[in-house]
Amino acid sequence: MNDGSVPHPGSLALSRKEDFKAFAESPRRSRPDLLTRKQLKSLPTQARADYDRQRRQWHANIGPVKTPQLTEIHEDLWDIVDSNEQDGDKAKGAVAVDAFPGLGKTTSVLAFARDFHQREIEESGAFTSQGHERIPVCRVGLTGNTGMKDFNRAMLEFFGHPGQMRGTTAQFGRRAAGGSRPGTTLIVTSGQAHPSNWVGVETEPIRPAHVAADIRAARDQGWDPTRVGSPFQLDRSAGFIAQS
Incomplete structure (x- = not known):
């Protein structure tokens, strides 16, 4: 997977579209083979080190586990997203997932975002009819005091927009909304x-x-x-x- 152009899963920053695409489209990690104690002892030093590293990475990245709660929230998210087929002049529904810390809000939403990205690419293709890259998901991390200016700037940063450094709240918002319009440099x-x-x-x-x-x-x-x-x-x- 790591051919020099694709980020390694351990170094992804999901605040950038290239990294989120790698997260959404990369194959899942393969589970290491189950070895007996006798087989482990017979491994050469380097092979044992490689195997132990694979086990550490596998156990650190297990999941998400399809619990009944995760299945239920994904069903609700699909119902809301799939009903958002209104034209641009109409309001669309939104979702706010709330729970106590450590219960898996981010994990569940990222798993849904990955599935949504894959579905949109499979149905509509990786590029638009005009030849532009299709980006189904814009992932923005929020803090406890994120304002509209920081939110709009984060969207520009996700897309790698050159106008992300300076501007007002309204200017950042217009750039984020119009940054994907076709044009010639x-x-x-x-x-x-x-x-x-x-x-x-x-x-x-x-x-x-x-x-x-x-x-x-x-x-x-x-x-x-x-x-x-x-x-x-x-x-x-x-x-x-x-x-x-």
């Missing part, structure tokens, strides 16, 4: 040298007016930020190499 090659250039070329800071001018020029040349496609290249570096 604009890449501008500037004619300005970097301030740390080693050839002594004078530099001029890139100001908002320069950015606005580049956007207008790209629009004039056919860039449509709402259209799906490859990045649009705008080269503003004419004469830069000869000048430097």
Whole structure:
């Protein structure tokens, strides 16, 4: 499972979509073979160490166990989620799971989220009709005093949105709601040298007016930020190499 691109189960941070996807789609751990004491004693030192580590990992990650309480809460969650087929102009139902600490609230909800993710991918595919990655679940961890701004920022962090660092509560919310809209990236090659250039070329800071001018020029040349496609290249570096 750990091929360098897929996070190891022991190092997952479910606050990021890549890690949650690995959590939801990774195969379950295999139970180590049952060995007798005689078989254990006959194992070489390294093989015994590997076997003991597999046993520790297996016992630390058993479950969730399908108790009657877990089955009941999952049935309720499926009833509520499957009835949320209203169009966007109508209110949808929500669920709040409440219990004393240590009774398995997080475990039960994560197990449901894993099943929901797998069902949506199986039914609708891993990508949308426009070629975008399908992300059925956005997992956000809450504290005792999480406000709307922190909640919206956490959603942006989950999706890896570049606008997660600065903004107001409303701005974070709009970015989270509109971050998955299709579009085309604009890449501008500037004619300005970097301030740390080693050839002594004078530099001029890139100001908002320069950015606005580049956007207008790209629009004039056919860039449509709402259209799906490859990045649009705008080269503003004419004469830069000869000048430097």
